[in-house]
Amino acid sequence: MEKTLAILKKIIEQPYSRAASWKMETGGKVIGCAPMYFPDEMVHAAGALPVALFGSNDAITLADMHLMTNACDQVRSTFDMLLKGKYDFLDGVAAICVCDQVRFFMEVWQLDHPFPFFHQMWRPYRMDSSTRPFLVSELKRLKSNLEIFTGIKITPEALCESIRIYNESRSLMRRLNELRRMRPGIMTAADMSKIIAASMLIPIEDHNKLMKELLFKVEKETSKGDERIKIVVAGHPCAIPNGLLLDLVEDLGLVIVDDDFFSGGRRFATDVVLNGDPFESLANYYMEAIPCTTSHFPGNWISEGKSYSPYGDYVIEMMKRGRADAVVLLRLMSCDPFDLEFVFLKKKLAERNIPYLTLFIDHSLGPLEPIRTRVQAFIETLKASR
Amino acid sequence: MGEETLKVNQRLEAQKRLGKLIQGHYSYAREVEKKKDQLIAWTTSGAPNEILWTMDFFVQFPEAYAATCGAKHAAHAHCVITETHGYERHLCTYCRNSLGSTLAEIEGKGAFDPLARPDFLLVANNSCILITKWWEHLSHYWKIPMINIDSPLIVPGMDQKEIVDHVKRQCMDLINFLEGFTGKKFDYDRLKEIVANGKRSAEGYREVLNANRHDPVPATFFDLIGHNFPNLVLRFKPEAEEHYKMMKAELEQRISDGIVPMPNMKYRLYWDGVPYWFAIRNLSEKLQSLGMCLVTSTYFEVFAFERLDPSRPLDSVAENTAMFYLNRSVNYKAEVTEKIFKDFHLDAGVFAYALSCKPFSISMHYIADTIQKKLSAPVTIIEGDLVDETFYDEERNNMKLQALAETLAAKKR
């Protein structure tokens, strides 16, 4: 297991080296896709390699000259890497505009540092039968753009095949997640996060192979009487959470049994159920996705007395599923969708008496001391209430 | 026209009339609240409001309310209330003003001159995505239904017909819902009439704006900004068109009589972004002292509503929403800005960065750069916020304006 795990972890150290070598070997196109819900299957079906735009932990030095400094870390960091030429090997960038920051910043990216392929996809903020047709036409527009760019026709069969491969990836990752949830401690959260993130940085077929090898070994692992307090981590920051932070949390006495990171639980939560037409199937996938702070749920905002937070319900469900005792929220500063959701989320957690801790995880973590204090204090609180 | 023949008179008759229109609107609101003989809706600037007017809702605009609160220095207090409830400080202050005043009303503490309590909420996400979440919170606090019209960010390559159809489908849904909600049938003839009024109002508005192409201008940008109110809030009524007709006549009269809004008009300036509602007097004084006359802005484009067409009522309403200015690509906005610079013969640009407003501020730097490079026009970016005065640094901003004036003076030599 150690060997496969080491290979997967190494990918995160040099996130784009595999993509660069793939490009040289095959002459294919590499497209940077923002990790928030972008349909990588489509890029795959066009014979191109989708890689996630994750940003990095490096200090942000250039981005602030162009952008608002109170933008979220993810956007600033990604833009910074762009300006520093770290994304030069990409043939294109693409994203779904999930929030105002991504929506407006992407345009500035393209103007500042144009790519041959640039695609902003719109996922309707409200998803129901009247907005669904537009979602389908957006998926088709992406298909046409990819076809024009790569010169490869995306047949329905090719797209279905790509969907199948990504479904396989999701089911392998789901199984691994299930194992770590049932047997806390067999894998650190930092390692788990890297394993999943790696799937977004190398050809999916290669990752599936590594996952199968890894699972074969992990299936045999048993939890060694872990005394730590079980928690789930939520907040779905659009970046890869810092491994040092996750390690610190787990070293201090908590064990993470589930999460909703974009490079984690959110990635494999549901499959694209293939049902004849692949575009209709993808549209269903979006419509049935797990709740997110960046989507709008029409209807039940009116409720007597109780707070309404579909996202909060999901977090609580995740906690119960993992038999966890508490929630740790990982937040990025200046995230509009989350900050608005949080007002109701915390009410919901309070209503259900669920202890939670908030940690701001902007990549310039600074000294780990303050985080250590908060986590330790939280653990002391949890222990005292047992 | 020599400087000696120009007379300075800042007061516009149109301003008095506007005051009455606004006053009328708000006192009517108080009556409707008391009598309860009309349903009240809160909506956003870019939503398909013709549908609400057709169904005889009394329609109010929390965004306009925020501007009023900002101007009356009441917004900061509302924003502070939201902080008590867990809202972060970086969030849009229009939103926090609205939620703060709502919370104050609901908790019986009283807000500043509040809007009438709504029965229904309509929102379109064509100004930003945050606005929909803001409306979700309003829906929760007021315990009333809300409907969001999804309006995609328009990027090159998108098919306009698809977008408009998408919005139109949602408009049909909205009509269906409102018929159930009000118990009334939607009157398509009434819609046509309302759209016709709106078209005339929009044309009148454009003509008023274009009066400032003249050198010297009959009114400054700050004199004109309040006048988007009729086109935004009242365009369904003939009063809006009448107001603009009279205003256009007044401006043209001023032009032929040689009346100007300020002395010492050395430079013609462009303003970008939302005005800092609480700092208008400050800025006017400073700009005047530097001989800088603010002529126009793309801010007006937000309230243009020029797609209304009574020959295709519902389609044009959907188009109005779909093609809303704020929802266009930054390239488009830069092009419009460039055109304005040329059409209005502008010398320089003041870009008003608003800390809490991402849609306006994110691309600002890029547009400012474009203007500077393509037109060799000096620009400056000042910092502040829509309505929260604690984000406004008077010293630094005044310094930047001074520096801009010095750059312009050096250019002239």
Add this chain to the structure above:
Amino acid sequence: MIVAGVDVGSQTTKAVILGYGQGFGGFYSEAMKPTGIDVPEVSKMVIGEALEKVQLSFANVDKIVSTGYGRISIPFSTRTITEITCNAAGVHQLYPDVTLAIDVGGQDSKIIKMNSEGKVLQFAMNDKCAAGTGKFLEIAAQALEIPLDDLGKISLRSRRRITMSSICTVFAQTEIVSLIARRTDKEDIAAALHEAVANRIFGLINSVNPEAKARVVMTGGVARNIAVVKLLERMLGREILVPDNPQIVTALGAALMAENLD
């Protein structure tokens, strides 16, 4: 049994010695020193000083709990416990019916919500920003050229309310300078600065959803500032209790925790 609690803060290190014969009525000693850069050394010195006052030495001490940001650098402590838990323990000892504690020190602000047994339910800390802490007031005092200890009193003499726009401690300095240049009264500037600090602390308080009737205690160096306390009392709509030595409470709590260690 003799126990020691040492609280290593960013500015000062405090120690409390408790001796148990019959309950708390055994002996008690305290000491405080500036922290400096050698945390283990200064901790030893502070504990030593407190021990000396009651004619004891290190050899007599059974258990030591260290707390505060420097707690893990102390090799001789029996256990490290966060200042959240320690502060709550100390507050509960002094004021058993208090359920909301506000602790504002040199660089840290903490709000602790506890139950009637002194157990922590929820807490909040300032994030990467000194605006609601003693640091802000220290910088303000420097910029206004007023001794820090007099700052609060002077601000109470203010007669005109002004709003300061600076959110940031660093930029506040520039703003103060320009206000002075415009002949604004120092009392008025001081009042505005105190309001800014109190607002930040109040924001933090709200994030733990305090009970409407909870009794409140304030500790930490800033509790000595009468203006901040009065402002917070007004914002909370109730009295805030301040112990005679507000800076020693966390160290006291650490000593109490030491007593309970098994």
